Amino acid sequence: MSRYRPPVTKSSPYITPAGYRTLQDELAAIWRRRADVTKALAAAAAEGDRSENAEYIYRKKELRGLDRRIRYLQKRLPALTVVYETPADQHKIFFGAWVTVEDIDGNSACYQIVGPDEINPETGHISMDSPMAKALLKKERDDEVMVMTPQGEKWFCVVNISYSVTSC
Numbered sequence: 091m092s093r094y095r096p097p098v099t100k101s102s103p104y105i106t107p108a109g110y111r112t113l114q115d116e117l118a119a120i121w122r123r124r125a126d127v128t129k130a131l132a133a134a135a136a137e138g139d140r141s142e143n144a145e146y147i148y149r150k151k152e153l154r155g156l157d158r159r160i161r162y163l164q165k166r167l168p169a170l171t172v173v174y175e176t177p178a179d180q181h182k183i184f185f186g187a188w189v190t191v192e193d194i195d196g197n198s199a200c201y202q203i204v205g206p207d208e209i210n211p212e213t214g215h216i217s218m219d220s221p222m223a224k225a226l227l228k229k230e231r232d233d234e235v236m237v238m239t240p241q242g243e244k245w246f247c248v249v250n251i252s253y254s255v256t257s258c
Contacts, residue, residue, distance in 0.1 A: 101206035102218050104185055105170045109208030113170075117163045124156045166207065176253040183226045183251055185218055190250040191226070191235075198249060203227070 105113075127149055134146035177184045185203055192198045199214070203226065206217040216223050225235040226248070233248050 103169055103171050103205075104173050104218065105205040105207055106186055107172055107174060109204060110167075110170060110172045113163060113167060113207060117160065117167070120156055120160055120163070124153070124160070127153050127156060170205070170207070180253055181230055181251065183229050183248070186253060188250075188252045188254070189226055189248060191246040192249050193244060193246055201226075 131146065131149040131153060134143055134149055137143055137146070140146050173185055176186065183189055183203065185205075188200060188202045190198055190200045201214045201216045201222065203218050203223045204215045206219050209215050209217045209220075218224075218227070221239070222237050225237045225246075229235055229248050231248055231251055235246050235248065237244050237246065
């Protein structure tokens with residue numbers, strides 16, 4: 091009996107030029123890593139009995155993971171739309187914007203709205219599909235936005251909007 095999995099919602103196909111280069115570099119690195127794993131797998135297979143060969147089993151599992159990621163990237167990269175231009179109205183929040191927000195307690199945070207393939211909480215990159223980004227899109231400076239979080243409603247004020255690379 092199989093376990094039912096509901097279909098995954100499609101993520102937005104947009105990406106920044108830097109994010110696209112990162113994915114291309116990752117694909118090239120995985121292909122290089124795959125060549126090394128294939129050599130190690132062949133060496134482990136030559137040792138004899140494969141059923142009790144931990145190295146062989148580990149390398150097969152590693153190769154499956156690499157192949158899965160390669161397939162994903164080869165399908166995803168052509169489907170992505172690289173956004174090179176900044177919007178004409180830079181006083182509003184759109185894709186690629188660096189946004190500084192402040193909550194009611196005076197804590198400020200800086201986010202860049204990017205595609206779902208390049209999110210990174212450590213650098214402040216949030217997906218345009220996230221609740222925070224959806225609430226911020228098309229807002230202007232000094233606008234207040236409400237974001238539904240697991241803890242409930244949170245209110246933020248837009249402090250700054252910038253489209254330069256290092257704005258926060």
